[in-house]
Amino acid sequence: MSELELRPVRTRILTDKDNIVDMIAKYAKEDVGPDDVVSVAESVVAITQGRITRPEDMKICFLARILCRFVPQEGSLSSVYGMQSAMDAEGQWRVLFAMIIGMLAKVIGKNGVFYQLAGTQAALVDDVTGTMPPFDKCLVYGPHDPNGVAEAIKQRLGCYGAAVADVNDLKRAAVLGVSEGLDPKELARILIDNPFGNASQRTPIVIIKNYAKLEQKGQGGSLSAQ
């Protein structure tokens, strides 16, 4: 009987000179079958899209200097550059509005409102140290059009589906983009143990083997990694 299997694929360091679909085809195509789902780490997709910037190249506004002070230190937006990058991506007035409402919501015990209102990039920006060298000295934005990327991967590899995922070792997984027909929440559950590993393992691609077979057998609601 086929079992769900998570198969990480090692690559060289991918840069903004690479096309993510070409690279997945180069490194993973031979292992990918028609029943498989190909998932790729969102930060690597963003890097190949050139969605990175150096702190040294950024202009910091007064508002970013103030607002970053109100973000707990664990968050990427707690640094002045993380905050500025969120403002550059989503607009400084939107971020200010989200911060004010988020603070008021926190007073009444509701957390997470800031990130709901500030826009997707505010939640996706990785501050410096967020990725491996040579991008450890850069801020990395969230990827552009993750659904489109996932669809392009599926078309190119002829697999069952593809996904762009944001997963870390803290048991947090979010699937940002999927090809048509896939359930992002189900995929997030499958990827929750971070099969991408840490950055130095250089495995930004994970093939979810036999996904379609198990889904067709009616196990779609309870797929779990073996």
Added chain:
Amino acid sequence: MEFLMIVVSIVVVVAVAVWLFIARQGDAEFEFKVEERTKFIVEELTEKTATFSCKVPFMNKGSQGGTIMDAYPRHLLPCEQYDGVEVSSRMELTTAPRTDNYFEAVIFTKGTGGTVVITVKFTAKNGDIKEALGQMHELCVDMPIDIVYQIVARTPWYIHKTRMIMTCGEIMSAIQAKSVAE
């Protein structure tokens, strides 16, 4: 007019409150404790080269977490002062050893720190390193090494330098210690 005064008063109160909050919050503050560094020891000695290393502790003594984005040693031995050796140096964390002189950006929460290893390699221009370093000692040439580090935290990035001195006496002592050990 009264309404305007109320608005201005509120703005002033909010601005002062934010300023006080930021002032009380503080920021990261890194210190490389060169006065607590270990003595240089000889790592490798060949006919042409001598490689030394020492360890320097550092700490984020500020009130906020901060990131060391980059750090490297800058040795200063101008040929006007002594022209008998070529020098190269590198720095790495003891917890993340590497030999490429690349410093991977790393976060340190307040009150935490670590240790860096500074490695200095001398290559004799005349082919005999013991003789070259001996001349350096005769001329009383000490070599400053700046630990240069780039910090980013709540405030915009900045570069700071902390200077340590690799004395010619320390170099000779390390070579003698190596000879005795062998």
